[in-house]
Amino acid sequence: MDEKTLVKADFITSIFMSLFGLGVVVESWNMPRFAEQNRNPWTAPGLVPGILGALFLLIGIILCVRSIRRGGHHLGLSGLTWGALWRNKTRRRFALAFTLCVFYGLVILGRMPYMLATGLFVFCFIAIFEYDPAKELRTRLRALGTALFQAVLVALIVGFVFQELFLVRLP
Amino acid sequence: MFEGLHLFTEALLKVVTPMAVFHSLWSMQLGIIVGMLPGLTATMGVALLTTLTYKMAAGDAIIVLINMYIGAIYGGSRSAILLNIPGTPANAATTLDGYPLAQQGRAGGAIGIATTSSFLGSMIGMFFLALFTPLIGNVALEFQSYEYFWFSIFGIIIAGNLTAPKDPLKGWVVGFFGLFVSTIGMEGIHAYIRFGFGWDQLGGGIGLIPSMVGAFGFAEILMVMQLGAPKIVTGITDRVIPRLGEITKYWKTIFRSGIVGTFIGALPGVGEDIASWMSYDLTKRASKDKEKFGKGSIEGLVAAETGNNACVPGAIIPVLSLAIPGSAPAAVLLAAMFIHGVRPGPLIMIEFPTFVYEVVAMMLLANVAMFVLGLSMVRTLVKVLLIPRERLMPVVFVLCIIGSYAVTTRMFDVWVMVVFGLIGYLLRVMEYPMAPLILGIVLGDIVDKNLRRGLVLSDGSLEPFLTRPISAVLVAIIVLVILMRFRWFRALLAALRSMLLSPWAALRR
Numbered sequence: 276m277d278e279k280t281l282v283k284a285d286f287i288t289s290i291f292m293s294l295f296g297l298g299v300v301v302e303s304w305n306m307p308r309f310a311e312q313n314r315n316p317w318t319a320p321g322l323v324p325g326i327l328g329a330l331f332l333l334i335g336i337i338l339c340v341r342s343i344r345r346g347g348h349h350l351g352l353s354g355l356t357w358g359a360l361w362r363n364k365t366r367r368r369f370a371l372a373f374t375l376c377v378f379y380g381l382v383i384l385g386r387m388p389y390m391l392a393t394g395l396f397v398f399c400f401i402a403i404f405e406y407d408p409a410k411e412l413r414t415r416l417r418a419l420g421t422a423l424f425q426a427v428l429v430a431l432i433v434g435f436v437f438q439e440l441f442l443v444r445l446p
Numbered sequence: 447m448f449e450g451l452h453l454f455t456e457a458l459l460k461v462v463t464p465m466a467v468f469h470s471l472w473s474m475q476l477g478i479i480v481g482m483l484p485g486l487t488a489t490m491g492v493a494l495l496t497t498l499t500y501k502m503a504a505g506d507a508i509i510v511l512i513n514m515y516i517g518a519i520y521g522g523s524r525s526a527i528l529l530n531i532p533g534t535p536a537n538a539a540t541t542l543d544g545y546p547l548a549q550q551g552r553a554g555g556a557i558g559i560a561t562t563s564s565f566l567g568s569m570i571g572m573f574f575l576a577l578f579t580p581l582i583g584n585v586a587l588e589f590q591s592y593e594y595f596w597f598s599i600f601g602i603i604i605a606g607n608l609t610a611p612k613d614p615l616k617g618w619v620v621g622f623f624g625l626f627v628s629t630i631g632m633e634g635i636h637a638y639i640r641f642g643f644g645w646d647q648l649g650g651g652i653g654l655i656p657s658m659v660g661a662f663g664f665a666e667i668l669m670v671m672q673l674g675a676p677k678i679v680t681g682i683t684d685r686v687i688p689r690l691g692e693i694t695k696y697w698k699t700i701f702r703s704g705i706v707g708t709f710i711g712a713l714p715g716v717g718e719d720i721a722s723w724m725s726y727d728l729t730k731r732a733s734k735d736k737e738k739f740g741k742g743s744i745e746g747l748v749a750a751e752t753g754n755n756a757c758v759p760g761a762i763i764p765v766l767s768l769a770i771p772g773s774a775p776a777a778v779l780l781a782a783m784f785i786h787g788v789r790p791g792p793l794i795m796i797e798f799p800t801f802v803y804e805v806v807a808m809m810l811l812a813n814v815a816m817f818v819l820g821l822s823m824v825r826t827l828v829k830v831l832l833i834p835r836e837r838l839m840p841v842v843f844v845l846c847i848i849g850s851y852a853v854t855t856r857m858f859d860v861w862v863m864v865v866f867g868l869i870g871y872l873l874r875v876m877e878y879p880m881a882p883l884i885l886g887i888v889l890g891d892i893v894d895k896n897l898r899r900g901l902v903l904s905d906g907s908l909e910p911f912l913t914r915p916i917s918a919v920l921v922a923i924i925v926l927v928i929l930m931r932f933r934w935f936r937a938l939l940a941a942l943r944s945m946l947l948s949p950w951a952a953l954r955r
Contacts, residue, residue: 276875284876292619299626302641309636317901320638323894324629327622334619365672372671373868376664376843380860384847397840404671404836421837429841433848441498443852446860 286347289338296331303328368404375400389445390430398426450803454576457803462811466509473510474815477517479830481533482525485670485839488518488534488718489774489884490663493655494845496782497852504786508805511782513812515775516568516758519718520816523560523751525831527553536718536757539726539750546742554686554824559744560751561820562693563700567752568813570704571711571759575766576806578712582767583802586792591900592911596920598889598896601714601770602882603924607931608713608720609879614931616878621715624886625893627652634895647858654781654887656850656859657866661880662774663846664867667839669874686824696748699729703752710753711760715885717773718754718761725753759809766790766802770889774881777888785853 276284306321308314342348379396386392401422406415437443473495480491491514499507522533527544540560547556589597602625606617630641631651642649693700703725710721729749730739739746761772762779769791771777783790794801850863870880904910911917929935 276877281877288876306640307638314636315902317906318635318898320633320636320640322901323897324626324640327626327629330622331619331626334615334622337615338619369668369672369871372668372839375840376667376867377864379843380847380864384860385857393844397844400840401837405834425837429844433841433844437498437848437852442501443497443848444855445848446851446857 282342282345282347283350284347285338286342286350289335289342291335292331293335293339296328296333296335299328299331300325301328371403372400375403385446390434393433394426394430396426397429398422401425450576450580453800453803454806457800458807458810460800461505461509461804461807465506466808466811469506469509470513470811470815471819473513474517474812474819477514478521478524478816478819479827480514481518481521481523481537482827482830483833483838484525484529484531484533485666485835485842486518486533487662487666488515488522488536489658489778490666490842490846490849491515491518492775492778492782493659493663494849496655496778496785497849499782500785500853504788505804507782507786508779508788509808509811511779512805512808513815515779516755516809516812516816517819518775519754519758520561520564520751520820523564524557524827527556527560528828528831534718536722536754537750538719539722539754540747542726542740543743543746543750546740547744547747550742552684552742554682554684555688555692556747557682557824558686558688558821559692559747561817562688563703563748563751564755564820565813565817566693566700567704567707567754567756568758568809568816570701570752571708571756572806572809572813574705574708575759575763575809576803579763579767579802580795582763583792583795586768589792589916590914591896591903592914592917593920594892595896595900596911596917596924597714597768597770598893600920600924601885601889603927604713605715605882605885606879607927608710608716609881610877613877616876617882620873620878620880621882621886624883624888625890626886627657627883628887628890629894634891635898647856650856650858652862652887653850653854653859654884655778655853656862657887658774658778658884659846659849660863660866660868661870661883663849664843664863665870665874665880667843667846668867668871670835671839673835682825682828687821692744693748696745698732699745699748700752702728702732703749704756707753707756708760708763711757711772711776712763714764714770714772714889715774715777715881717881718757721757721760722750722754725749725756762805762809766794766805767792770892771885774884777884780888 303321303325306319308316308319308321310316375396379392383392383395402419405418405422407418408415434445438445477491480486481488492511495511495514499510502510518534519536522537523540523544525531525533526537526540527548530541530545532538532541544556544560547553602621603618606621607614610617631649632639639649706725706728707721710716710724711718726746726749729745730736733739733745735743735745757773761776764770764772765776765780765783767790769780769789771780780790788801789797846863847860850859851857853859870883873880873883900911912921
């Protein structure tokens with residue numbers, strides 16, 4: 276990340292950090308102190324989180340002031356569009372990889388047999404990243420074929436090795 | 447000293463069995479492959495193998511994990527030399543001279559020197575592991591709640607400082623966030639559930655393994671997938687095995703980097719990347735051929751690889767003596783030891799007196815395996831680097847899921863892994879370091895319990911926290927490290943220094 280964008284990111288992070296710190300302090304203050312059970316007040320569960328929350332609040336304010344001094348509060352969001360974000364190749368690759376992984380880990384896993392879910396994920400991941408519509412049909416079909424072959428291989432090998440050899444339960 | 451040697455010999459005879467050699471060889475080779483592949487780190491390798499070795503005997507499991515750790519730290523030098531991309535952060539300094547050497551047609555020689563340097567660094571660290579662990583363990587027996595509290599805070603502060611030298615505040619806040627994460631769930635004194643918000647799963651706390659796999663595994667996958675395919679220096683055409691003279695010529699560098707690497711490893715949470723950079727930097731300053739550094743200096747390569755591998759045994763010193771990890775992979779190793787019923791800490795020399803020497807014996811086995819495997823099959827293994835990341839990363843993510851799920855078989859841990867992966871990615875993009883986060887999660891329980899216990903013992907007074915000898919030293923170092931980031935304090939120190947030195951300078955004139 277370049278210096279200018281980093282300063283803007285620091286500004287946004289500092290706001291979240293300060294609010295987070297404040298929330299932690301409030302939540303820690305509301306935790307019981309077990310005084311009615313004659314417990315020592317220094318053992319209160321909210322002591323350490325409360326101190327940490329105060330530290331987040333303090334550091335958040337320091338970071339906020341520092342980033343404002345460096346002009347980080349001029350976010351320049353008016354020119355930003357979803358199209359511009361999507362056209363950036365790095366961000367597009369990140370978004371695709373993240374979506375596929377989250378879809379596998381949080382949506383389909385546990386809702387269908389493990390080997391099927393894993394095979395589907397590996398196939399989609401490789402196919403989406405390697406498929407190039409600009410290339411000729413034979414190359415495209417070969418890419419899909421390789422993706423399918425690897426997907427089946429990974430699903431079978433991983434499933435077998437972990438479940439049968441290492442006796443690890445899989446989702 | 448002779449008793450130590452006797453215990454080490456006994457441990458060696460106990461540890462080195464045919465099964466142990468087998469485990470050492472396969473896990474070392476796997477470690478080298480893990481380290482070679484950008485996107486797979488030593489931390490992730492050790493975390494994933496912790497799951498695999500869950501059902502193994504404790505001794506075999508720890509051999510496997512130590513081999514993976516050492517192998518991955520060493521293996522990253524291959525991609526650093528051939529791709530100019532460090533396989534693990536520990537090998538970043540290796541790219542500076544390793545890749546130029548490869549471009550000069552000396553890739554094989556560079557790999558051979560990296561292997562030998564890593565072996566020697568690890569052996570130096572191993573010596574200090576055997577020497578200092580019992581000593582530090584004995585000192586740590588004097589620790590009470592106050593010292594444990596301050597030592598943990600010292601770890602966070604120093605880790606934040608060294609892993610984020612441009613902006614230590616970011617390192618510290620990440621460490622504090624790690625401490626906060628450890629407070630989620632049932633606390634250890636009243637069994638009260640903190641930050642559960644009525645959700646049972648959250649009440650069980652955030653596991654170390656899933657958070658580490660997320661922060662170091664999934665985050666790494668996302669970083670790697672953003673980038674295009676790297677260009678590999680094809681073909682290793684020169685000799686791999688180095689000549690003896692090529693190594694002995696740099697004996698001072700090897701000793702210096704070995705000691706620096708071990709010392710850095712012993713500092714909580716700091717890790718192999720800092721060890722490697724510090725060794726490289728100190729060697730460059732001391733070198734007569736400074737101008738060669740960054741252009742294919744063998745001395746630079748030796749320094750980087752000796753330093754990062756010496757850090758591995760160094761990081762295990764506080765693991766065994768204090769139950770505090772010296773690096774992120776050491777944190778996983780610590781968790782694995784607890785899973786297998788070993789209790790590292792000051793009492794280890796009383797409860798498991800031979801265990802320290804058994805670990806040293808395991809390290810010796812691992813070092814020999816690294817040396818042998820590192821110098822063989824070099825040309826074959828290079829082909830692994832040609833695997834496109836689009837085909838490798840989904841397999842890595844599948845392993846991340848298994849690594850997170852298998853220990854407690856909760857889908858919640860998979861969600862934790864995904865969330866920490868996103869957090870880790872964002873932190874990395876915004877130049878926050880990762881190591882203090884994991885250190886914070888590991889040390890959080892120590893900080894929490896010992897602060898409260900200490901305040902109960904002192905009836906709310908801060909006096910013992912500040913006046914007990916070891917506590918006072920730790921507080922002084924913490925305050926000094928924090929103040930050193932302020933320009934006015936550095937100016938004040940410089941003024942004081944010139945004021946004190948000027949009479950001496952006048953006398954010499």
